[in-house]
Amino acid sequence: MIPNSQKQILLSSRPEGVPANRNFKFIDTSIPKPNENEVLIRTLYLSVDPYMRGRMQNVKSYVEPFQLNEVITGGVIGEVVESKSDEFHQGDIVTGMAGWQEYSVVHKNTVRKVNPEQGPVTTSLGILGLTGLTAYFGLIEIGAPKEGETVVVSGAAGAVGSVVGQIAKLKGCRVVGICGTDEKVQYLVNDLGFDTAINYKTTENINHDLEKACPNGVDIYFDNVGGPISDAVLNFINHNARIPICGAISSYNRTDNDLGPRVQTKLIKSSALMKGFVVNDYANQFKEGALHLGQWLQQGKLTYEETIVEGFEMIPDAFIGLFEGKNLGKQLVKVADPQYNK
Amino acid sequence: MIPNSQKQILLSSRPEGVPANRNFKFIDTSIPKPNENEVLIRTLYLSVDPYMRGRMQNVKSYVEPFQLNEVITGGVIGEVVESKSDEFHQGDIVTGMAGWQEYSVVHKNTVRKVNPEQGPVTTSLGILGLTGLTAYFGLIEIGAPKEGETVVVSGAAGAVGSVVGQIAKLKGCRVVGICGTDEKVQYLVNDLGFDTAINYKTTENINHDLEKACPNGVDIYFDNVGGPISDAVLNFINHNARIPICGAISSYNRTDNDLGPRVQTKLIKSSALMKGFVVNDYANQFKEGALHLGQWLQQGKLTYEETIVEGFEMIPDAFIGLFEGKNLGKQLVKVADPQYNK
Numbered sequence: 001m002i003p004n005s006q007k008q009i010l011l012s013s014r015p016e017g018v019p020a021n022r023n024f025k026f027i028d029t030s031i032p033k034p035n036e037n038e039v040l041i042r043t044l045y046l047s048v049d050p051y052m053r054g055r056m057q058n059v060k061s062y063v064e065p066f067q068l069n070e071v072i073t074g075g076v077i078g079e080v081v082e083s084k085s086d087e088f089h090q091g092d093i094v095t096g097m098a099g100w101q102e103y104s105v106v107h108k109n110t111v112r113k114v115n116p117e118q119g120p121v122t123t124s125l126g127i128l129g130l131t132g133l134t135a136y137f138g139l140i141e142i143g144a145p146k147e148g149e150t151v152v153v154s155g156a157a158g159a160v161g162s163v164v165g166q167i168a169k170l171k172g173c174r175v176v177g178i179c180g181t182d183e184k185v186q187y188l189v190n191d192l193g194f195d196t197a198i199n200y201k202t203t204e205n206i207n208h209d210l211e212k213a214c215p216n217g218v219d220i221y222f223d224n225v226g227g228p229i230s231d232a233v234l235n236f237i238n239h240n241a242r243i244p245i246c247g248a249i250s251s252y253n254r255t256d257n258d259l260g261p262r263v264q265t266k267l268i269k270s271s272a273l274m275k276g277f278v279v280n281d282y283a284n285q286f287k288e289g290a291l292h293l294g295q296w297l298q299q300g301k302l303t304y305e306e307t308i309v310e311g312f313e314m315i316p317d318a319f320i321g322l323f324e325g326k327n328l329g330k331q332l333v334k335v336a337d338p339q340y341n342k
Numbered sequence: 343m344i345p346n347s348q349k350q351i352l353l354s355s356r357p358e359g360v361p362a363n364r365n366f367k368f369i370d371t372s373i374p375k376p377n378e379n380e381v382l383i384r385t386l387y388l389s390v391d392p393y394m395r396g397r398m399q400n401v402k403s404y405v406e407p408f409q410l411n412e413v414i415t416g417g418v419i420g421e422v423v424e425s426k427s428d429e430f431h432q433g434d435i436v437t438g439m440a441g442w443q444e445y446s447v448v449h450k451n452t453v454r455k456v457n458p459e460q461g462p463v464t465t466s467l468g469i470l471g472l473t474g475l476t477a478y479f480g481l482i483e484i485g486a487p488k489e490g491e492t493v494v495v496s497g498a499a500g501a502v503g504s505v506v507g508q509i510a511k512l513k514g515c516r517v518v519g520i521c522g523t524d525e526k527v528q529y530l531v532n533d534l535g536f537d538t539a540i541n542y543k544t545t546e547n548i549n550h551d552l553e554k555a556c557p558n559g560v561d562i563y564f565d566n567v568g569g570p571i572s573d574a575v576l577n578f579i580n581h582n583a584r585i586p587i588c589g590a591i592s593s594y595n596r597t598d599n600d601l602g603p604r605v606q607t608k609l610i611k612s613s614a615l616m617k618g619f620v621v622n623d624y625a626n627q628f629k630e631g632a633l634h635l636g637q638w639l640q641q642g643k644l645t646y647e648e649t650i651v652e653g654f655e656m657i658p659d660a661f662i663g664l665f666e667g668k669n670l671g672k673q674l675v676k677v678a679d680p681q682y683n684k
Contacts, residue, residue: 262601264565271620274605
């Protein structure tokens with residue numbers, strides 16, 4: 001049964017500083033009909049991610065900014081309720097990019113079926129989706145970890161960081177996490193096998209803690225946060241260090257000039273490499289990455305955590321909570337249960 | 343005739359800010375005798391280079407810091423006056439690392455003969471020496487220029503920058519230089535074939551000038567200077583930009599925290615790469631680089647400029663002058679004429 005109308009969330013104003021509920025507007029709108037090669041999906045889960053903050057600014061980047069008074073888009077899991085494509089049938093669970101809305105019409109080429117035998121469907125937005133692939137390619141392709149090296153991960157208990165650290169352990173590295181609560185420290189060390197972890201919010205001196213945690217210096221710094229934490233880690237990089245820059249959550253909400261110590265002399269002294277990336281840079285290697293992640297997960301070599309809040313109306317709060325570090329692992333919003341695929 | 347004593351320059355104190363004559367001390371000292379496998383050379387030319395400023399600080403880096411009250415070392419050209427090695431004879435012109443002194447004893451493996459048929463002997467400290475190799479490997483290995491791309495070079499009229507720009511032109515790139523006098527602008531455009539050049543000291547708005555000079559954005563930024571110039575260039579980098587960090591002369595003399603806009607978000611938005619390097623990172627490819635540079639020079643495809651001051655006592659001034667941008671191309675000090683090889 002497809003209802004007559006649905007809820008949808010628009011970007012009503014561009015955040016200045018930390019995003020707030022006033023930047024989002026809920027409206028009721030009609031549910032479109034699929035045309036040839038399109039399917040209508042009902043949103044089951046939505047992914048909220050720090051990178052979306054960047055799209056809320058009106059600046060040139062690797063993706064177009066969100067437009068004002070248009071629906072926000074991100075990763076979703078949906079159930080096909082009506083199909084105009086031979087490749088999809090009612091009840092199929094699919095994943096792809098769609099709107100913050102209860103129903104979406106998507107082209108068949110922009111979604112893929114989720115194989116429930118690979119794990120819970122939510123993993124398609126997390127460890128087996130773009131999140132896991134982000135961790136995999138940033139670490140493997142830019143970080144190029146070698147056995148015995150020291151890897152520092154910031155945002156370590158987040159969706160990407162928690163996967164990075166685990167892969168680094170699989171590669172035989174010493175792994176040091178940086179996170180923002182004592183619970184996260186315990187989770188990283190006890191549940192994910194990190195060698196040690198630093199709570200940057202309660203440390204008296206992060207330089208001192210880093211020095212202690214990295215007696216052989218830092219070979220790879222997987223950076224999810226930027227800001228003063230990254231300034232500190234750069235003091236400990238070894239010759240030929242590699243620094244994949246995945247995110248800069250500490251900078252996204254800043255309204256000032258975001259000044260910090262310039263990095264150039266540090267990079268010269270260490271012949272170090274710093275590289276920004278987004279997961280789509282590795283789109284033609286996704287199959288290879290997904291294969292490794294799926295195997296490790298099935299072999300019990302990778303684990304993951306999800307923070308799932310329920311209810312369509314919770315989407316903005318879940319997104320805003322990312323910047324307070326409320327999530328452990330992947331932050332998802334559950335919007336509905338499947339109707340056909342049970 | 344070997345005299346009884348020689349002049350030598352010691353680092354008498356570590357500079358704070360811009361180096362000054364008071365940081366250097368001239369002494370008279372004895373001339374050592376070569377042992378087996380060593381040669382005694384008389385200094386003909388000395389190279390003064392911005393990187394030496396870093397060695398005057400007492401900090402960990404890719405080379406050991408200079409020790410207080412010890413002789414400063416750098417690149418030299420010398421004439422063999424006494425040899426205890428079958429491989430060298432009196433009158434041979436050699437190059438390598440040695441002290442700021444009139445005579446040095448060096449091990450046979452630490453110097454190489456200069457082939458006068460390849461060009462004036464001074465090129466062995468410049469375009470055919472570590473300077474040229476620095477330009478070559480930073481641009482080719484990190485920058486990886488492709489035809490039609492835009493290359494911006496800072497410190498463009500310096501020893502390294504002037505070679506970088508010319509190689510980039512040979513690779514079919516649009517080349518934009520940044521330098522500090524109108525004479526240098528003219529030199530870059532008229533003599534070296536740069537497409538355009540910006541005088542950062544007289545520009546009203548470097549962002550505006552860069553935008554005009556780089557209508558298609560910046561694919562490679564070869565950075566010799568760091569600081570506000572680099573902050574500005576980073577505003578114009580294209581997707582997949584490469585930024586070889588060769589030097590940061592604007593930072594070397596700073597006594598404050600050298601703050602600037604953090605680079606992380608810019609690198610993410612462009613999937614850009616920033617890599618510090620020193621020429622020795624490519625030591626096992628030096629033959630290949632020297633071959634290309636030598637061929638281009640002989641074919642008239644590369645040109646170079648030298649700023650040569652005369653007299654041993656001028657060494658500190660020549661070094662200090664680097665930070666005022668006094669030099670066009672390679673800064674050398676001529677100390678003596680050859681006695682045996684005329």
